[in-house]
Amino acid sequence: MEYRKLGNTDLNLSVITYGAFAIGGNMWGGNEQKDSINSVRASIDHGVTTLDTAPFYGFGLSEEMIGQAIKGYDRSKIQLLTKFGLVWDGSNKGHGEHFFDAEEAGKAIPVYKYTSKANVIKEVEESLTRLQTDYIDLLQVHWPDNSTPIAETMEALEILIQQGKIRAAGVSNYSVDQVKEARQTLDIVSNQVGYSMLNRTIEHDLVPYALENNLGIIVYSPMERGLLTGKYFKEGQLKNNDHRNGYFQQFDLKKVEAFLATLTPLAHDKGVSLAQLVLRWTSLQPAISIVLAGSRNAEQAIINAKSMDISIFPDEMSFINLALAKI
Incomplete structure (x- = not known):
């Protein structure tokens, strides 16, 4: 495993970071909690020291399972990354910005973006309880909330840093302009964004900004929620309540398959899976600090962790990029 420093912090994070969206179950066709907890532990046992979750993932379930999974490990050697700002339980009392309606047990649940100072403080206490810890290594705004001034949200994060409840603050899904605005109030250290072989829009603006301004980039969906593993084209069938039934339709699937x-x-020659090759390629792109990889069981977790053992030589990188240009 490789480890990289995040921005100007003393956080040394594993380049492959455990992404805990899928183990929450909601939007992913459910989950098996025992398998999920084992996948977290297998990741840690294979050098993945950094775990990324959020209250919204499973409506608290993902954080709870992370808290259970890290019992018995040295907390000082594990970095917990979580988020705030997606509210689904009505605690926003009519405030915030409606995002979408999630589905749980056949029922539509309205989800709001809500990043007021009071809500940030409230959510952190709830996350600390679910994670069974007294501090969070990196706390991130989950999505921009147009109903709350960015400065107000950053002021709340600064208070939490001073209180020792979080070690560092970051954002997620922010534009470069929003990052700049946030940094007028607080020196946020990272921006978590979607990035993959099929989605490289950040290369135009965020990557150059990050390189020039010591901003860490945390990547989610590097395998496009499993599409780039190739399994979808072999198995094809997803559960009816799996959001990927619609998500995959944004891509030209014939070109992706080709x-x-x-x-x-190339993967066969290296004795690795497509997923491992994709993860390693992603980790080697400019300005990328860490790459989130989800897993449903221990076997998948170990495969993800071992992707960092792969070498991609310059001629192989050129071959991959040339193939990408044809999509």
Whole structure:
């Protein structure tokens, strides 16, 4: 495993970071809690010291399972990353910005973006309880909330840093302009954004800004929620309540399948899976600090962790990028 310093902090994070969205179950067709907890522990046992979660994932369930999974490990050697600002239980009392309606047990649940100072403080206490810890290593705004001034949200994060409840603050899904505005109040250290072989828009603005301003970039969906593993094209069938049924339709699936077929011989030559090759490619892109990879069981977790053992040589990188240009 490789480890990288995040921004100007003393946080030394594992480049492959455990992404805990899927183990929450909601939007992913459910989950098996025992398998999920074992996947977290297998990740830690194979050098993945950094775990990224959020209250919204499973409506608290993901954080609770992370808290259970890290029992018995040295907390000082594990970095817990979580978020705030997506409210689903009505505690915003009519405030905030409606985001979308999630589905739970066949029932529509309105989800709001809400990042007021009072809500930040409230959510952190709830996360600390679920995670069974007394501090969070990196706390991130989950999504920009247009109903709350960015400065107000940053002021709340600064208070939490002073109180020792969080070690550092970051954002997620922020534009470069929003990052700049946030940094007028607080020196946020990272921006967590979607990035993959199929989604490289951040290369135009966020990557250059990050390189020039010592901002860490945390990448989610590097495998496009499993599409770039190639399994979808072999198995194809997803549960009806799996959000990926709609998510995958944004891509030209025939071109994606052809691209993966082009990469398959290279993966075979290296004795690795497509998923591992994709994760390693992502980790080697400019300005990328860490890469989130989710897993449903211990086997998948170990495969993700071992992706950092792969070497991609310059001629192989050129081959991959040339194939990407054809998508």
